[in-house]
Amino acid sequence: MSKTLIRGAKVLGGEPQDVLIDGATIAEVGTGLSAEGAEVIEAGGKVLLPGLVDLHTHLREPGREDSETVLTGTRAAASGGYTNVFAMANTFPVADTAGVVEQVWRLGQESGYCDVQPIGAVTVGLEGAKLAELGAMHESAAAVTVFSDDGKCVHDAVIMRRALEYVKAFNGVVAQHAQEPRLTEGAQMNEGVVSAELGLGGWPAVAEESIIARDVLLAEHVGSRVHICHLSTAGSVEIVRWAKSRGIDVTAEVTPHHLLLTDELVRSYNPVYKVNPPLRTERDVMALREALADGTIDIVATDHAPHPHEDKDCEWAAAAMGMVGLETALSVVQETMVDTGLLDWAGVADRMSFKPAQIGQATGHGRPVSAGEPANLTLVDTAYRGPVDPAGFASRSRNTPYEGRELPGRVTHTWLRGKATLVDGKLT
Structure with a gap:
């Protein structure tokens, strides 16, 4: 019918x-x-909600079809209520050319379960040394507007400035994985009491916060848009809040797992809890919930990171970082935000559909439930x-x-x- x-x-x-x-x-x-x-x-x-929009999904294709494909990932998205997902660039080969982003876009078109908008890499090969073909990816059939080296930080300030300047020409946005690499060498979990007790290498909050502070200042200087991926600390919240109070064009996302889980779970040494950025403290979790409620954090994004069994069912140090999230995201948001009274369902629609569609310029998505x-x-x-x-x-x-x-x-x-x-x- x-x-x-x-x-x-x-x-x-x-x-x-x-x-x-x-x-x-x-x-x-x-x-x-x-x-x-x-x-x-x-x-x-x-x-009834508008179809959900995820600004941060790993679909793995091309190159890691053993963990996910565009077809299986979009089926998972539909199961979770999503009608549009943005596919991260850390594939093999990296989505740093018009050819690769068009391949991902066409696979999404063929799947029929969910629209797929590729995210282009900021730098060639995610190596942080040379800008990728940002203009060519934007002008391709995929019409890329979001660029990210997610999984790696664009740690060179000059490269980051150039990227912000380049995307400004077509109102694009650079989505930063905020992680100062020299402060996180060998990091296995959040740096704090639990990491000290377990003897695991710590991932300090300042490694995230220092990059966010630098990048909001760069965005202000250039007059461009910057988006902060998977914000995870109370300190990061305060930096973003300060930047917004100055009128800096910054947006930020939080994952469902950072709204619910804490580093106490790592005591089990179960690699399913190994993720980047790591699970933080209860204080951080509460700060993230409050920031999502008051709008300091703009959206919820899943950071859906599928891995095959053998990459997670091993000792902690050797395990891959990441969690799947498309099929459970809305349930976790209900648990942490709606059932606690921090958001109503209109607020959920705003954080999981309207605003992510606006940030990513997802045509036809994140629209009101109204005639026409x-x-x-x-x-x-x-x-x-x-x-x-x-x-x-x-x-x-x-x-x-x-x-x-x-x-x-x-x-x-x-x-x-x-x-x-x-x-x-x-x-x-």
């Missing part, structure tokens, strides 16, 4: 309404809408609560820190331009 009526959904958590989808567009929003000629979805008070808008939508059973079972993940990898943990909320339906990609929790 070309028409779908979503009956009795709480749009952005408000009063129940009906939403009529006609083709790729929302035709009407109201109460008592006619179901003539339409497939009817009885929402039963579930929350693209039918990119997700329906959430917020009353559900149950254990996380990675065996049911659509992602090719299973490295989740939440296995067996009870979390609230379950995405039941996702629509991409009116086409159902997830129905009753099952991919179409």
